[in-house]
Amino acid sequence: MKILVAVKRVIDANIKVRVRHDGSGVETANVKMAMNPFCEIAVEEAVRMAEEGIADEVVLVSAGPGPAKETLRTGLAMGADRAIHIVTEETLEPLAVAKLLAAVAAREDPGMILLGKQAIDDDCNQTGQMLAALLGWSQGTFASKITIDGDTITVTREVDDGLETVALTRPAVVTTDLRLNEPRYATLPNIMKAKKKSIDPLTPDELGVDITPRLEVLRVTDPPAREAGIKLDTAAELVDKLVNEAGVL
Numbered sequence: 745m746k747i748l749v750a751v752k753r754v755i756d757a758n759i760k761v762r763v764r765h766d767g768s769g770v771e772t773a774n775v776k777m778a779m780n781p782f783c784e785i786a787v788e789e790a791v792r793m794a795e796e797g798i799a800d801e802v803v804l805v806s807a808g809p810g811p812a813k814e815t816l817r818t819g820l821a822m823g824a825d826r827a828i829h830i831v832t833e834e835t836l837e838p839l840a841v842a843k844l845l846a847a848v849a850a851r852e853d854p855g856m857i858l859l860g861k862q863a864i865d866d867d868c869n870q871t872g873q874m875l876a877a878l879l880g881w882s883q884g885t886f887a888s889k890i891t892i893d894g895d896t897i898t899v900t901r902e903v904d905d906g907l908e909t910v911a912l913t914r915p916a917v918v919t920t921d922l923r924l925n926e927p928r929y930a931t932l933p934n935i936m937k938a939k940k941k942s943i944d945p946l947t948p949d950e951l952g953v954d955i956t957p958r959l960e961v962l963r964v965t966d967p968p969a970r971e972a973g974i975k976l977d978t979a980a981e982l983v984d985k986l987v988n989e990a991g992v993l
């Protein structure tokens with residue numbers, strides 16, 4: 745089975761995000777970027793499936809400007825076989841990404857497409873669901889466990905009330921949650937090997953996809969600053985405040 749993995753380049757999760765002065769978005773100039781953490785989990789899962797002989801090819805796809813290639817290289821160094829870079833300078837909304845991925849799926853004919861459950865920059869949590877709808881495929885979102893038996897993909901999903909297990913028929917779209925696995929670090933020999941793996945460029949036009957934005961971001965603002973805490977002298981004072989002010993006891 746071939747597995748497609750969608751990976752997004754985002755601001756590194758360890759960087760404090762700053763909102764641009766004009767409120768038009770967040771500052772990305774001279775900011776450290778990295779693979780979206782949920783996408784790393786998706787790559788790890790696909791590579792493990794290849795190592796177990798379940799997948800015979802792992803193909804990464806990323807849509808975005810030139811540096812998305814670096815993110816693809818990281819995934820190749822983790823063990824993916826090859827990559828597709830959909831080159832565009834435009835801001836991409838989840839629907840546009842889903843259409844691009846659907847067009848790639850039509851060319852590549854994978855048995856499964858793995859995505860992160862959400863990108864930590866826009867927090868949309870929409871692309872996987874839209875992709876499954878566009879393709880008419882089954883979907884298993886928020887996966888904390890994936891097992892494959894023939895044409896059946898069993899996904900344990902993290903839902904509010906606990907865990908839900910669903911059986912999907914291949915081909916399917918699966919999105920990864922945090923507890924699915926712990927992604928590996930790429931080793932130096934694998935980073936060197938990844939330099940020889942292919943990254944094929946494509947454009948939205950070549951895929952026949954219109955990526956014109958349908959949303960207008962009106963403004964982006966910082967979250968409200970947290971109020972300063974207070975220091976108490978005794979445990980009795982703390983209990984008094986919890987009972988009489990916070991009302992939590």
Ligand code: AMP
Pocket residue numbers: 750751752753780782783805806807808836838841858859860861862863864866867868869870871872
């Ligand atoms: P979102 O719906 O924006 O929260 O993104 C969910 C997932 O969709 C990400 O974790 C990626 O797997 C995939 N995705 C989103 N944007 C892109 C992109 N530009 N290129 C490749 N995959 C993407």
